[in-house]
Amino acid sequence: MEQQQLSRKIKFSRNTWILIIGIVFIASTLRSPLTSVGPVISSIIEGLSISNVLAGFLTTIPLLAFAIISPFAPKLARRFGLELTLFASLILLAAGIVIRSLGTIPFLLTGTFLLGLAIAFGNVLLPSLIKLNFPLHIGLLTGMYSVSMNLSAAIAAGISVPIANGTSFGWAGALGIWVILTIVALIIWIPQIKTKNKEATVLSKSTGGKEKSLSLWRSPLAWSVTFFMGLQSLIFYTTSAWVPEVLKSQGLSGDTAGWMVSLVQFAQLPMTFIIPILAGKSKDQRKFVVVAAVLFLVGYGGIFLGGNSLVPLWMILIGVASGSAFGLSMMFFSLRTRTPHEAAELSGMAQSFGYTLAAIGPVLFGLLHDFTSGWTLPLIIFLISAVLLFIAGMKAGKNEFVVPEES
Numbered sequence: 001m002e003q004q005q006l007s008r009k010i011k012f013s014r015n016t017w018i019l020i021i022g023i024v025f026i027a028s029t030l031r032s033p034l035t036s037v038g039p040v041i042s043s044i045i046e047g048l049s050i051s052n053v054l055a056g057f058l059t060t061i062p063l064l065a066f067a068i069i070s071p072f073a074p075k076l077a078r079r080f081g082l083e084l085t086l087f088a089s090l091i092l093l094a095a096g097i098v099i100r101s102l103g104t105i106p107f108l109l110t111g112t113f114l115l116g117l118a119i120a121f122g123n124v125l126l127p128s129l130i131k132l133n134f135p136l137h138i139g140l141l142t143g144m145y146s147v148s149m150n151l152s153a154a155i156a157a158g159i160s161v162p163i164a165n166g167t168s169f170g171w172a173g174a175l176g177i178w179v180i181l182t183i184v185a186l187i188i189w190i191p192q193i194k195t196k197n198k199e200a201t202v203l204s205k206s207t208g209g210k211e212k213s214l215s216l217w218r219s220p221l222a223w224s225v226t227f228f229m230g231l232q233s234l235i236f237y238t239t240s241a242w243v244p245e246v247l248k249s250q251g252l253s254g255d256t257a258g259w260m261v262s263l264v265q266f267a268q269l270p271m272t273f274i275i276p277i278l279a280g281k282s283k284d285q286r287k288f289v290v291v292a293a294v295l296f297l298v299g300y301g302g303i304f305l306g307g308n309s310l311v312p313l314w315m316i317l318i319g320v321a322s323g324s325a326f327g328l329s330m331m332f333f334s335l336r337t338r339t340p341h342e343a344a345e346l347s348g349m350a351q352s353f354g355y356t357l358a359a360i361g362p363v364l365f366g367l368l369h370d371f372t373s374g375w376t377l378p379l380i381i382f383l384i385s386a387v388l389l390f391i392a393g394m395k396a397g398k399n400e401f402v403v404p405e406e407s
Contacts, residue, residue, distance in 0.1 A: 019133065020144070022192055023126060025185035026086060027145035030122045031153035033097055033115050033178045034062055035265065038240040039160040039258035042248075043171040048105050056366030058112055059241040063233070063359035065116025066123060070352035073124040074344035082129050083192040085121060090186040093118035094179050101176030123351050127333040128344035138334045139280025146272035146327055152181065154265025157240065161258040216349050222402040224395035225332045225346060228289075230354030231389040232325035235296065235382060238361035239264065239318065243303070246375050251308055260315050267319025268326065275327035279335065288328055289393030295321035296386035304379045325389065328397070336402050346402055361385075 037044075037058050045055050077085045093115050100111025130141045156178065163174040216222040240261060247257040279285045299318035302310055333347045361381065368378040 018188075018191055020141070022185070022189045023129065023141070023145050024148040025181075025188050026090065026122050027126065027148040028152040029090070029093060029178070029182050029185050030119050031149050032156035032181060033093070033100075033119070033175070034059065034237070035153040035240045035261075036156040036160045036175055036178060038242070038261060039157055039244050039254070040164045040171040040174050041241065041245065042254070043164050044108075047171060048108065050105065052366040052370050053363060056241060056362040056364075058108070059237050059362035060359040061109065061112045062116030062119060063237060063355040063362075065113050066120040066355035067352050067359065069117050069120040070124050070348045070355065072348075073121050074128070074341070074348050076121075077125055077128070077344065078341075082125055082132070083189070083194075086125060086129075087186070087189050087193055089118045089121035090182055090189060094182045094186065097176060097179040097182060101172040101179075103172050120351065120355075124344065124347045127330055127347050128340045131334045131337075131343045132340040139277040139331065142276040142280075142330050142334070143273035143327070146276060146323075146330060147269050150265055150268045150272050150323065150326070153240075154262050154269070157265055158259050158262030161255050165254075216345055216402055219402045221336060221395065221398070221400050222346060222349060224392050225329070225336055225402070226350040226354050227357070227392035228325070228332065228389060228396045229329040229350040230357035231385050231392060232292075232322065232329055233354060233358035234361035235385050235389070236322055236326070237358055238365050238381065239322075241362040242365045242369075242378070246303065246379070247311065249375060250306055250311075252311070260311055263312060263315040264319040264322065267316045268323030271320050271323030272327045275324045276331050279328055279331045283399040284397060285328055285331070285335070286394050286397035288324055289390060289397050292321045292324040292328070293386050293390035293393065295324075296389065297383060300379065300382035300386065304376070304383070321386075325393075328393070332396050336396070336400065338401060338403065342403055 041055050041058070044050070044058070045052070073085070080088075096111045096113070096115030096118055098111070099107050099114060102108075102111070126145060127142070130138055130145070134141045160171075160174040163169060163177065164171045167173060169176070243264075244254070244257040244261050247260055248254060252260065275288060279288060282288075295317045299314045299316075299321060302314035302317075329350075333343050333350065337343045337346050365378045365381060368381075369375060372378075
């Protein structure tokens with residue numbers, strides 16, 4: 001009866017729908033500023049005369065920013081409220097996007113770092129916000145925000161090259177256009193600011209009325225979730241940054257290579273919605289981990305072997321695997337914890353260390369390419385990551401909690 005009442009509230013409450021729409025729009029800003037970079041990376045390299053290693057840092061810098069700020073995001077949210085903290089992060093995101101698009105190397109690097117700091121807040125706090133406001137519908141809401149995130153990422157990857165090559169704005173315009181989406185999200189989120197005191201109080205109560213430090217760093221399960229999160233992120237961001245260049249070296253045009261990466265994003269969409277719902281209904285998520293790992297190996301194995309005829313199939317398999325892994329990583333923050341506070345802390349830990357791990361991918365990929373002048377050795381990174389993802393996921397997928405009940 002209680003679940004039916006909550007379902008009716010979600011269906012008919014105007015305030016609830018406003019909150020859901022706000023979550024969806026914030027989610028749409030969390031990947032599009034990043035996936036827009038990979039397809040135009042060659043234009044940036046040529047326009048600013050930078051090396052492949054520095055180009056790899058354009059993907060790595062946001063990940064390092066994620067790692068730096070993620071542990072502090074839950075603490076700031078408890079101090080100022082989830083809603084106000086997210087609102088401030090949107091302002092910072094808009095500023096970072098604009099600065100990055102000003103057309104010089106210092107602005108490019110500074111803006112990239114600032115938008116990375118901003119996106120980290122949404123990455124960490126949205127799972128906690130969903131667990132707090134929709135405890136009986138975590139899978140559904142996680143699926144909705146995951147779809148929004150990946151849909152905007154797919155569109156960004158697909159239209160970057162047409163904007164860069166087909167307009168007078170160039171690569172700077174292809175990166176800067178996403179400030180419009182951020183401003184829209186900022187406006188939609190304004191009604192939520194007034195609830196900050198309520199949410200801060202709830203988060204405080206979930207810790208027993210004090211700033212309780214959780215012993216997550218000593219939890220093997222928390223580390224498994226962290227490595228799973230980091231490895232799926234490493235695969236995603238390295239793919240976004242470098243697979244277009246790999247495909248172009250195999251004979252595809254720049255536009256086609258960009259749309260192939262966009263195809264990965266579109267293939268993710270159904271899985272980022274379905275997997276959180278299925279995972280939420282399953283006590284054990286290890287079967288989903290197996291499927292994701294196998295599809296990663298097949299997809300990247302196909303790219304490794306070369307040939308253009310089956311590239312769309314490889315991209316679809318990679319997208320299905322990536323969407324499944326991402327959906328699982330988001331759900332693990334809620335499924336492996338009992339309270340919104342624990343979810344925020346686990347999310348902060350996983351995204352801090354996990355994104356540090358993920359940051360290695362694009363730079364290492366570019367470095368290996370510079371050293372070998374080929375793509376064979378760099379592509380092995382994907383195959384190794386898929387195997388490690390499987391190992392971490394088999395622990396993270398067990399029906400356990402990161403904090404023992406007696407704690």
